[in-house]
Amino acid sequence: PLPAPALTSWPRKVQFGHAARLRARLRHGAARHVLWLQRRRPGGTWHGIAHERVGRDLRARFKLEDLDRTARYRVRWHDRHSSVADKARRIRVRARVRLRVRNANVLIGRRVRMSGRVKPRVRGRTAVLHRRVDGRWQAFKRVRVGDGRFRASIRATRPGRRRVRLSFRGDRVNAPARRSRTVTVYRPELATWYGPGFYGNRTACGTILSTVTLGVAHRHLPCGSKVSFFYRGRSITVAVIDRGPYSGASWDLTSATARRIGFWGAGNVGVVR
The missing domain is CATH 2.60.40.10 (Immunoglobulins)
Incomplete structure (x- = not known):
């Protein structure tokens, strides 16, 4: 044979x-x-x-x-x-999918700007951007990726940590592929800071306050609760370590926390609990 x-x-x-x-x-x-x-x-x-x-x-x-x-x-x-x-x-x-969120920390009401690519370049190709809402993926924009690249934006309407995803469904040239990223949307709330005159004292949550202590005071959140703050392009996540403030603000940052994000005095900061 x-x-x-x-x-x-x-x-x-x-x-x-x-x-x-x-x-x-x-x-x-x-x-x-x-x-x-x-x-x-x-x-x-x-x-x-x-x-x-x-x-x-x-x-x-x-x-x-x-x-x-x-x-x-x-x-x-x-x-x-x-x-x-x-x-x-x-x-x-599989196609190669890349997704970049240009401002992954954003205040509510601002636009989240995204860019990315799908390789190889194939004329006429499209991909779909999704956002995670109540445990489900919702499509919000179809983008053209025939030249390999795209730019898009969406307005941030709900505070919290949100997922966005770029999905390519596949064609005869490439199998499906997708990529996701996290966007943190902050709600502006009034904050102050404290420290001088209290260093060396024990906070309401049992921490000895010093010039390098990271944390925040809040009236009723349990001690140890994690809270993220955003101010002028900087972000930090710290724990609740004290009670307060007792003026008109919602949050009282330790001096070390305030320094990390470049915040002084009183004013609005972005907050995610």
Whole structure:
């Protein structure tokens, strides 16, 4: 019988830019016979991309580097009189998705600005931006990524830590891929700071206050509760360590906390509990 080439091992799916290892066998062949690995991309024709001689066990191995597109592969044997090819096997390559949030800390009412890319570039491609709302992903914008890049924005309407996601659904060139990021939306609340005159004293939560103590005072949040603050581009997360303030403010930052975010006096800071 004629030699019968066959792929015996191949990955069904690989990440963009990664390598793939394939194994083949040549039944009814002989050592030193040559096996050709062929590839056909969507809409294309078969092309030989590598060849290997089989060993005494009639097996050969191939390694494909830097894969970026889905394609079908097969092994082929031929001599001057005959040609035999195996059934085609598909290796799907995930698209590479990147998502960047340009202002991951933002006050409520401001716009969250995002940019990103989907590789490889394929004309006419689109992707979808989602936001996490009440435990579910909601689509809010479809973006064109045919040139590989996009820019978009959305208004921050709810305080808290929110997830946004860029999803590419996949096509015949690449398998689906997605990427998510966290956005922290702060509510402005009035704050003050304290320290001088209280250093060395024990706070209501049992902490000895010093010039380097990080924390915040609040009237009723349990001791140890974590609270995040945002002010003029800086953010910090500290624990409730004291009771107060007793003026008209909602929060009283320790001097060390205030220094970290460049805050002095009294004024609005962004807050997420």
